[in-house]
Amino acid sequence: MSDGRDAQTPTPGRDAGRQQPTAADLSGPTEKCGVVGVALSDRAAARPLYYSLYALQHRGQESAGIVTHDGFQQHSHVETGLVGDVFGEGDLDSLAGTTGIGHVRYPTSGGLGSCCAQPFSVSFKSGSLGLAHNGNLVNADEIRAELEDLGHAFTSTGDTEVIAHDLARNLLEEDLVRAVKHTMKRVHGSYSLTIMHDETVLGVRDPEGNRPLCIGELEDGYVLASESAAIDTLDGELVRDVRPGELVVLDADGSGYDTYQLVEREDTAHCFFEHVYFARPDSVIDDTLVYEARRGLGRKLWEESGVESDVVMPVPDSGRAFASGYAEAANETTPDGDPREGEDSVEFAEGLMKNRYVGRTFIMPTQDERERAVRLKLNPIRSTIEGRSVTIIDDSIVRGTTSRQLVQLVRDAGAEEVHVRIGAPPIVAPCYMGIDMATREELIASDKTTEEIRDDIGADSLSYLSIDAISEVLGESRTDLCLGCVTGEYPYDIDGEATDRDVSRPAISEGEPTPADD
Helix, strand or coil, X not given: CCCCCCCCCCCCCCCCCCCCCEHHHHHCCECCEEEEXXXXXXXXXXXXXXXXXXXXXXXXXXXXXXXXXXXXXXXXXXEECCHHHHCCHHHHHHCCCCEEEEEEECCCCCCCCHHHCCCXXXXXXXXXXXXXXXXXXXXXXXXXXXXXXXXXXXXXXXXXXHHHHHHHHHHCCCCHHHHHHHHHHHCCEEEEEEEEECCEEEEEECCCCCCCCEEEEECCEEEEECCHHHHHHCCCEEEEECCCCEEEEECCCCCCEEEEXXXXXXXXXXXXXXXXHHCCCCCEECCEEHHHHHHHHHHHHHHHHCXXXXXXXXCCCCCHHHHHHHHHHHCCECCCXXXXXXXXXXXXXXXXXXXXXXXXXXXXXXXXXXXXXXXXXXXXXXXXXXXXXXXXXXXXXXXXXXXXXXXXXXHHCCCCEEEEEECCCCCCCCCCCCCECCCCCCCHHHCCCHHHHHHHHCCCEEEECCHHHHHHHHCCCHHHEECHHHHCEECCCCCCCEECCCCCCCCCCCCCCCCCCC
């Protein structure tokens, strides 16, 4: 058994259909999924998994599920809905076993409904398999067609089932590590996976490390999770991020883990939007605390495009850390970069109050109702705004509808001037890596200049953060980040799109899949 040290053992061997807009669409892009896996020494895994999914609920609200194994058989409970609605006391009691995996989902690939809810589980000749996936494959259709020709029957339209079938087929002929490596050589795209083969829990991160995955240590076991906030919820300690292209195998008795570096790449493709929007501020992603990264981005935003105003206020909740950093920098220097001495300070204040009871189930079938949704979700604090120049800080502008309504809302509350600053570069292209970020036709920055967008949303001024600032604050070169949504060039081979590196998808041959090299 491993003691938890990294073994580094050599290895043996498109745009999806969109939902009717909801109130949640007003806040920005929506992320696909959160995954978790645990292996414990002598207590049931179900409750720790349940608590972890609560901690990851922000990553997906369409469905939730847990699969466990008691050493003899697999147990599963997967339904559509929020974590608190999906699981009752009896459901958790029925999920026996000290190992298990869990998943929360927001749909982008595979459609809506219970058929695509995860973890996806299957039983086959070599045992049982459960799989939870965060990300999106580029070549899922090619692999699906090949496997269908070989007699595989699929029950969903999602890419997760494609991974599960491919891995199950490999497990019929290869050991666990070889089988995972074989599948990794065939799939192309973004994925962080938690997998359960019988009672063994695995974690896998794609070779570019696009989606986050980390390892945590508990008093009586180990945990794999999309974000470290889930580990904190279990009173655990973050060990480290799973490395791009790495397989982590947890000991079934919770005593340790082994790691295998199955694929290596010269450059990574970390999703910078995890730090800008998706992840919880209290999570550590790729060695960086998200809250501090956002504050740093806010400081750079002031440095690059600061504008004098009486008050700086965030769009809740994702704009808060940016606004904090921006206001802090504004009280240190002038927009010209000179030390601020003997001048009036810039106030950081909450000027918009969020109604937390308007969620994803709030349906707005008409344009008038969609425009009313901003007033349902956000209400201005007039004492902060009236008669003052205001700078609104947000994480992104997607379609522009929300920004337009926010600017008008603040003007109606009596603002003299309304400036808008955005803690990310303009979003000019869709995301194919599992983020529901709209099509080019819907993205306001895809065919408009910053000045045209400023005019469209009715602001007195508008500025975005530069790509170089993102790279500097995150401490990563541009070649190690996925910037496809802000450059239109992607780190994966996507039909009809430019790439930012020398990359091509694996050739999926007709007939028998080729075994992985030793």
